[in-house]
Amino acid sequence: MIFTRKRFQLCILILPLVTGCSSLLSQQALQTAYYSLEGTPLKTQLGNKSNMINDLPTLIVNSPKATAGFDTRRMMYTRSQHQLEYFARSEWVDTPSHMLQPLIVSAVEKTHSFGAVIPKLPATRTNLRLESEILSLLQDFSTEPSTIRFTFRATIINNATGQVIALREFHEAVTSQSDDPIGGAKAANVAVNNTLEKLGLFCAEIAANWKH
DSSP: OHHHHHHHHHHHHHHHHHHHHHHHHHHHHHOOEEEOOOOOOOOOOOSOTTSOGGGSOEEEEOOOEEOTTOSSSEEEEEEETTEEEEEEEEEESSOHHHHHHHHHHHHHHTTTOSSEEEEOOTTOOOSEEEEEEEEEEEEETTSSSOEEEEEEEEEEEETTTOOEEEEEEEEEEEEOSSSSHHHHHHHHHHHHHHHHHHHHHHHHHHHHTOOO
């Protein structure tokens, strides 16, 4: 009888521990995972460093905009055409548009095609302005394996006249290494960096033809 009572007391002591561990594991499983867009070293090195800075145009890079539904930290995916969904517990650390601006500045700077490349600042005067927009950034599960699709539009404007000098859309499709948000985030970084490479070339092309 004494043995039975001790065993019963031991079970009562263990039960809260088991319940506590189960609760902790559940909370960990429900935690949101965060991912970022990061730049990688670019191959683009076009400009002649011996060029006089005064001979090169200056460029201001405004923060990219995002089309409806994509101006959010939530990571988006699709399983069928025209239907967009969000992952429940996977997010970007910031909106893709905010993460992209410093990456764009760095990518264009590395072309050495401009006298200055700066983010938007009050009362800043430059020759040219780069406006851009994220048209889509999502993981497409209608293919096997899934594919990250990134569409980005860039517009270069003459600041003095407000005239659009050039406009280009960039489309990237990168196969994900795994059909989950981790694989999607990795593929998204590849898609973004491929676009930045092409964007740098696009901007350098405009700078080469620039006339004061």
